[in-house]
Amino acid sequence: MLNCRNLSKKFERSLFDKLSINLEKGEILAITGPSGCGKTTLLRCICGLEKLDSGSIFLNGKEITNSPAEVRNIGLLFQKPVLYPHLSVSGNLSLASRDNHDKALTEVGLSGFGNRDVHTLSGGEGQRVALARALLANPRVLLLDEPFSALDSDLSLKLINDVRALLKSRECPAILVTHNIEEAELFSDRIINLLDSIN
């Protein structure tokens, strides 16, 4: 499904070097490592927001290494939910698709939230709306950049379970990056430590 071969990136120091990742359909992978080790940059390279120094990325057998982010059809959930404040919840979902808003909101446990102003959402609710929007776009792979880290532990645990179930039911492959091993174990099928891959 997603094949990353010999990915390398350095800024002032090497973040990852000749890193290879294989992701199968419906598989959930977690990448761990301490803050600043390059986890976020790796996700940004995979979805096309950053350029790699070297290496290649294949999605369903087609090379997308140099494709712009907007045509890769890879979704990304940021650490802090990125919601557009001039749009309602439903307006935010419209950026992904005009239809099925109610179903998408029900899936993430926010039934009836369509007309809500995004300012009125709590951190967890905001992240759920961002997730609903990302899934509405039908991404071929979903990347999650520590989306649970800003939430309190109870809420984070519930959201981890909910999101995992949702991704599994849709057979949507996903990569979660996190510095929290527990979170990685709960969410994923397989774990890679980014520091190990460098050493």
Added chain:
Amino acid sequence: MNSLQKIFGAIAVVLYTIITIAPIVFALDRLILVSGFNPTFWVQSLDKNYVSQGTIGFTFIQSFFSTILTILIGFPIAWVLGRHSWPFKAFLRSILTLPFVIPAIIAAMGVLTITGPYGLDIRTEESTWWWTLILSHAWFNIALIIRFCEPVLSTLNPNLEEQLLLLPNGVTFYSRLKNLWIPVLAPAVAAASCMTFVFSFTSFALVKWITVRDKTLESTMAEVSSSSGIQGYMESSSDIVLGASLIQFLVLLISLWLMSVLQRKRQTKWQQASENLVQNKNTKGWLVLAPAIFFVQLPLLSVILGSLRVRDASADSTSFKWSTAGWSEALQGSYSFPPLSEALFNSMIYSFTTLIIALPLGYALASTIHILEEKNLHLSKILEIYTMLPFALSAAMIGLGVMLGIIKLNPSAAYDFWFLPVLAHVIITVPFVVRIILPALRSLDLNYEENAKVLGMSKLNRFLKIKLPLMKGSILVATVFTLAMSLGEFGASFIVARNSEWTTLPLLIDSLRGKPMKDPLTVPASNAVATVLMIITMILFLVVESFRNQKDRGMF
């Protein structure tokens, strides 16, 4: 609100009413006495009278085109400045926004030096001067676009654009424009456009000196001001003034309302990030910045060079030499004009007297509004709008108000009451002081005050040792702003200053430039005075810039 605060607030409001509102009411009373109360007739009289024919159309059309051109020139500069990192960025921003604080009369001199006789000599061609005026208004107002848009652009969280790139409705450039950039920037661009329209609509010095035939409502009012408000003498002047004032008042009022609506929209909380995260290097940006710097600095350089470039005295000569003869002429003065030192002295006295009145009065009003916000929100809003009323009056309207108002009380005061220009300057500057001080008072952390109370500090001590030091940046900005506005004020002073002993620097520039062009020192002498005023304004601007805090970047 304790009793002392009540008395203090009441005195400030009464004083403000006497100084600012009463002269305008007296003036209206006098004009209506001459003209009768018939608003439709006032407006119709503008097109019936030869002196004011076509002014309504010209004022609206030139303001519209000036606004469009200002956006077209200003927005790319704001974008490049906001989205990319530049060496000496604060200095670059200061240079590019300098025109807005430069008195319009200096801009007029700079443009005239370039386009006038012995320059490019294109001023008298109608197709040229019309666009010259539009371009001059754009020069003057691009700072508004930069000041309103650049802070939004430089701090907008890049994740907002990145997230959109990854969603189906953000894939194309147009969809990102529709879903992100227009919602983000429209309120800022619209607010800046609104202000640009107002400034172009009430423009006086640039219209007076750059256009050859057409006039705006503002310049028409200034032209007929001396004959208005007199029963049995050129009564059509009063009709014209009332008609022009009514249209200007309505346009300014609508603009103020629009601005407040847009201000609320601008408060939409977009996720922000530090400038370092947002901005990246882009060497191609110099293709925008370098011409912009040239465009902005050219009229100012022309003023300086024009003060030293003297035409050969022989008739019809077009050869020039570099000389300080223009400076000598300006410094010495003549039978017709006071020396530069006298105009400088008058300007200084007027601006410092304005400061002594406007700063405490503006502070007291802002403080009263702020206290009322906790106790009586409704009353605080009414008072806030009341203090903004002078914004809805153009400089010529204020000048006429002061003059006709004082004539009603004491006719001879129009010629022997030296304080008259100060009155006009106070009316113009007090609302600005309130607008600068009020946000600063609102943003003061209550904990400081409460902690000082717990420490047993008296009210006076709390004010002197806590509040004043915390407010010093805003007070200094208000001080410098008041001084700069008063020093460069031209529209109201042009009407009010009937005594040659009251000549200020802008009035001296205007008088010197009005001399026949056959005198080779006409241009250099007026440019010499303009250079002095420009340098003083620049120094004041640099002081403001150094005290302007990061949050205030959208403020003037």
